[in-house]
Amino acid sequence: MAARVVSPTGRGFLLLDAHPTGCFRSVTDMVARVPAVPAGGERPVALVIGSSAGYGLAATVAGLRRHGIHGAGVAFERPPGRRTATAGWYRTIATDAVAAEAGSDFTFVNADAFADTTKDEVLELLAKRFGRVDFLVYSVAAPRRSDPRTGETYQSVIKPLGAAHTTRTLEFDGDGTPVLREVTAQPAGEAEAADTVRVMGGEDWSRWIDALRERRLLGDGFRTVALSYIGSGLTSAIYRDGTIGAAKLHLEQTARELDERLAAVGGRALTSVNGAAVTQASTAIPGIALYVSLLRAVLGDALQSPVEQSVRLWDQLTGAAPLDLDEQGRLRLDRWELDPAVQAAVADRWRAITPDTIAEVADVDWFRAQFRGLYGFDVPGVDYAQPVDPDLEWPAQR
């Protein structure tokens, strides 16, 4: 494919193409927010599942830059074809450059994390290179999962449980004007709820840990975290008390089971409850765009980005800082979001907002730039009039 001008087209929060230069730039911008590597020490070996976007990308970048991690990242991205590649493809190319600069032996694998063949491939690679794994960060957000052992495919849905739920939500018109709408989500059926737990619950995370143990790859003091979210009462009907919330409860139950099993190697398994962030996964949730825009209006720069939270995550995982656990044993990186004063201010705005005041009461410009930034658009410093070659290769194994 020849170089061409790449523009944002698509519907709602889904764009069809990604801008390579913008995606590269968004990764370099993240690097700039990670305090430099503390000197010395043996480099930890880490496996990040979901390394190309959102919290998994942030954990990979923070781990590389701050702790010089060796290891591997797994993501599932579409290569360039008639359309550009997905944004995560280009961000992975940029993250590979971050690894090279950090002197890290870090490989990126583009494959379905749910497949046993992927587990074989990735763990063989880690066994050959390092003979152990010290950390596993599980940060997958997927619309479906095929279970290789049964051949069944499960779809995840974002729905309330028990009763329909109507929420206000933020959308953008074709010309970028913010619009306040109401949407009603019907409750999930039992099968839909159970399938969502199959996709977003802890089963696959647990299989990765089993696969590591079977291959004797669990390093002494091995630690694993799977990402979770609690969020506000304003979104609980659709999130925490809905189908995804049920999957998160399963993830937390899985963490407790894994934690017991890992005690034999002095290991730990935890969920890490992170704050709200604009990601491809979160923009699919009704009401979240409005909620996050209000949260940003209340907090400004005190809204902690995924990479800032990931720096704190690594400091706690490596023992550089004490674990900040709640009474249910969950690692909490979201206290800034759930601070009662912050939540009260967001709730006031949520109640007061009208179609006429949306642009003043919520930080809609920030939100729009964030969501377009997920595809490499609206990234400051990028000249979008310049043609760019989207036909780039996935990083080769070093």
Ligand SMILES: NC(=O)c1ccc[n+]([C@@H]2O[C@H](COP(=O)([O-])OP(=O)(O)OC[C@H]3O[C@@H](n4cnc5c(N)ncnc54)[C@H](O)[C@@H]3O)[C@@H](O)[C@H]2O)c1
């Ligand atoms: N976004 C938020 O507000 C938020 C807040 C707290 C916790 N979390 C949690 O963080 C985790 C990641 O969510 P996100 O918002 O960063 O998502 P995201 O959409 O930004 O990223 C998802 C990642 O998963 C990878 N992936 C998807 N399907 C895959 C598959 N089959 N095999 C391998 N990789 C696959 C993608 O390539 C990508 O790297 C989820 O558990 C989510 O619940 C998100």
